[in-house]
Structures are given as C-alpha cells and as structure tokens.
Amino acid sequence: MTTLIQLLRSRTVQFAILLAALSVAQGYIGLLPLTQVQQMYAGIGISVIVTILRIITTQPIADK
Numbered sequence: 001m002t003t004l005i006q007l008l009r010s011r012t013v014q015f016a017i018l019l020a021a022l023s024v025a026q027g028y029i030g031l032l033p034l035t036q037v038q039q040m041y042a043g044i045g046i047s048v049i050v051t052i053l054r055i056i057t058t059q060p061i062a063d064k
Contacts, residue, residue: 006061012053013061019046 007013026032034042 003062010057010061012050012057015049015053
C-alpha cells in the first residue's frame with residue numbers, strides 16, 4: 001500500500017492517470033472531435049509535458 005501512495009505523489013504518474021482517463025472518455029463519448037493535425041499537436045504537447053515532468057523530477061518514487 002505504501003508503494004501505491006508513493007506512486008500517486010508523482011506528478012508524472014498523476015499526469016499518466018489523467019491521460020488514461022481522457023483516452024477512455026475520448027474512446028467512449030468522443031469528448032474531443034479532433035482532426036489528424038490536431039491529434040498530432042496533442043501528441044506533441046503530451047510528449048513535451050512528459051519530458052518536462054521527467055526533467056523536474058529530483059528523486060525516485062521510492063523516496064517520496
């Protein structure tokens with residue numbers, strides 16, 4: 001249980017959970033009607049956010 005709590009404190013894990021929830025919502029209800037170009041920009045944005053989160057990470061999850 002401690003490991004789960006440590007994981008949920010990670011901004012990167014929180015972002016991944018949010019991204020997964022949005023992906024499920026998109027698949028079921030078509031939340032965001034995006035063109036292929038918009039999907040490309042969304043993918044680039046997600047990649048940039050994950051990279052930034054990784055750069056600002058200063059400690060391993062086990063130390064949280």
